[in-house]
Amino acid sequence: MNMVSKIEAAAPAAPIPAAQPRRAATRPAPVRKSRLRYRLENLAWQIVLIGGFLLLWEYASDRWVPKLMVSKPSEIGAMMWKWLMDGTYLSNLWVTIQATFFGFLFGAGAGMIVGFLTGSWRRLGDILQPIVTAFYTLPRLALAPLFLLWFGLGIEFRIVFAATIVFFLVYYNTYFGVREVSRELISAVRIMGASRIQVMTRVIIPSALVWVAAGLKISVPYALVGVVVAEMLASDKGMGFLLSRSASQFSASGSFAAIAGLLVVALIVDWIITKITDRALRWKTVAEQK
Amino acid sequence: MLLELRDVHFRYHGEAPILEGFDLDIAHGEFVALLGPSGCGKSTLLNLAAGLLDPLAGEVDFGGKALTGLNRDAGYMTQGDTLLPWMTVTNNIGLPLELRNVPRGERRDKIERALKLVNLWEARDKFPSELSGGMKRRALLARSIIYDPPMLLMDEPFGALDAQMRETMHQELLDTVGRTGESVLFVTHDISESILLADRILVLGGRPLKVLEEVRIAWGKDRDLDKIRKDPEYTALETRLRDLLRAAHS
CATH class of the missing domain: 1.10.3720.10 (MetI-like)
Known part of the structure; x- marks a missing residue:
């Protein structure tokens, strides 16, 4: 259930005036692995995806794309730290x-x-x-x-x-x-x-x-x-x-x-x-x- | 007489008159089925009895008094799912008592009895979205009888159920009104349902609406529905009513 609402939260809200609150009752997937395991695996995938993207960004900046345009995750991190x-x-x-x-x-x-x-x-x-x-x-x-x-x-x-x-x-x-x-x-x-x-x-x-x-x-x-x-x-x-x-x-x-x-x-x-x-x-x- | 309609006239805006001088009497403890084709005006009659509609002319008397406003001495059950989805079964069934300011202790006893009567005791803390179609019907039935109204007004209450569940509900309804002695005004377009349940069937048709035929059924309240289905008299009645309904359609 929590996952459903998370997915919904992550998806961009449609700018339709009358939103549809009635979500069809979905049946959970047949059990092959435990729910916790499934969620941990998802989390791992999310970390891998985001981490990979940040690494690629770090590498590409100043090599393939001018740094002035896209900066670098490390510099953004430093800036965030400073502002914090x-x-x-x-x-x-x-x-x-x-x-x-x-x-x-x-x-x-x-x-x-x-x-x-x-x-x-x-x-x-x-x-x-x-x-x-x-x-x-x-x-x-x-x-x-x-x-x-x-x-x-x-x-x-x-x-x-x-x-x-x-x-x-x-x-x-x-x-x-x-x-x-x-x-x-x-x-x-x-x-x-x-x-x-x-x-x-x-x-x-x-x-x-x-x-x-x-x-x-x-x-x-x-x-x-x-x-x-x-x-x-x-x-x-x-x-x-x-x-x-x-x-x-x-x-x-x-x-x-x-x-x-x-x-x-x-x-x-x-x-x-x-x-x-x-x-x-x-x-x-x-x-x-x- | 518990319910009396005298010379009632009624029409909807921009339509031909539905009722022109219609009369109807229902005695205490009587189970009357209104049988007729869809859209003939059966539900209009029921809603007049419920006070949801007012006659243009004529009189609707309930319990010997002219009915003004809503008929709060009747239980009302329709085909729709009118349980409040945000309340548990217990609270739904107790709602009429709460609205009538029945004291808490008395409320609890009555709810308990009603829940047990319709076999929903186990499901008392569930929300309607967790109930099956048949359980919802039973909850609606319990809610419409919990304040002991002298009369139940029912508009195709089991229309949306599968055949087997309908049979169960028919038996439960008969048992319930047999025990409480309530009158029932039951709108249906299902021939066998009317024969199985009613003491008196009014076959309705035409515009303005007329009673085409009045059929009395002598099986009583403690009838055995399985036995009746096999009775040749049942088959004969069914054939006769089918012919009448066909005539009403044309």
């Missing part, structure tokens, strides 16, 4: 994580609220949904100059920019999640004696939660993307700034070190969000685990 020690990573990562967190929080919060309202209030949904879709098709990058004008270079700009990206992903998932709830289920629960509020809390919200969780999961990396892009566009702090500054100084090792830092953050954030959503959706995964 002198606090460059810490201060810039902190700025990026903060902006990502708040961008995600505001975007996801607004997306869930608007999604629940438009999904459960049919008339409102029919009126608002086409308008939201119109804004969704607009390239979000086109809004950046306007946001810069409104919010300046500070963290507000980065937060708002990330939030606009997250909003739509969460909104669509929530909206369709609420609308997908089966009428039959609602009728059955109402006859059992549920009030309208109980239908909302007992049926609609938990049903929609699968979709909301899927929306949240795919939108976290997008929040990070939004913040980094915003930092590259206009900022004097953060990993995006570090990346674009290194590139503009022709420091390939700096650029790669910044990317590596982002990679680690993205993996940690994804791991945390997977843990949280898996816990909330235990009822769904319990049959697949067996």
Whole structure:
């Protein structure tokens, strides 16, 4: 099970608004070797692949490819070590994580609220949904100059920019999640004696939660993307700034070190969000685990 | 009479009237099957009895009183899987009691009895996704009877099951209502199912919907389904109902 979610986490999240939370229950492979052994073997292969790639890189740099373009793993490692020690990573990562967190929080919060309202209030949904879709098709990058004008270079700009990206992903998932709830289920629960509020809390919200969780999961990396892009566009702090500054100084090792830092953050954030959503959706995964 | 429909009129928007002056009576403890072709309006009748639909004209009385809003004194079971997937079997079956604010201790006793009644005691802590189709049906049956409603409204409840599981469920349903004395209004398009289960079969057809034939079955609640299947009377009934249904189709 853990492996499935890891593979899923590693795969790039598709930018489809209505993600598919329903994963087909897969039957585990017939047993030939123990699960632990299988996983250790996989791990070994992964280490060999990555290690081989790094060695090849180290060898090819300056021999086949100019070092100015691709740097060298050893130099990137040295740069990463330096940034780790002198606090460059810490201060810039902190700025990026903060902006990502708040961008995600505001975007996801607004997306869930608007999604629940438009999904459960049919008339409102029919009126608002086409308008939201119109804004969704607009390239979000086109809004950046306007946001810069409104919010300046500070963290507000980065937060708002990330939030606009997250909003739509969460909104669509929530909206369709609420609308997908089966009428039959609602009728059955109402006859059992549920009030309208109980239908909302007992049926609609938990049903929609699968979709909301899927929306949240795919939108976290997008929040990070939004913040980094915003930092590259206009900022004097953060990993995006570090990346674009290194590139503009022709420091390939700096650029790669910044990317590596982002990679680690993205993996940690994804791991945390997977843990949280898996816990909330235990009822769904319990049959697949067996 | 437990359920009475008097001169009921009903139509869906933009369609020909389904009901024009329809009458229906169901006595306490009676098992009535509504047999008719798909889409004839059987489920509409059931949903009127459940209070999910309101008649345009006429009256729906339940337990001697006019039905306003949802019929909360009925158990309701459809073909769909309406167990809540995020709740265990125990919590699903106990949900009606929880919604009715039944005290915790009483709830626990009733749930235990219901689980044992439908043979789900072993599976009580499982989630619906871990259950087989037949187990889900049994859980749904337990949930619809746990608050002892005087009447069960069932809309092709065993439609999606394989033949063998249906036979088991038929027996379990008969045993259950035999023990509890509940009335049942049972919608089906399956001829043999209606003969095996019902005390009275109403063959429905036409638009507006009419009772084409009323068939009384005298086998009682403690009938032996295997024996009935071999009874020549069963075969004769089946042939007769098949001809009637064919007429209803045309």
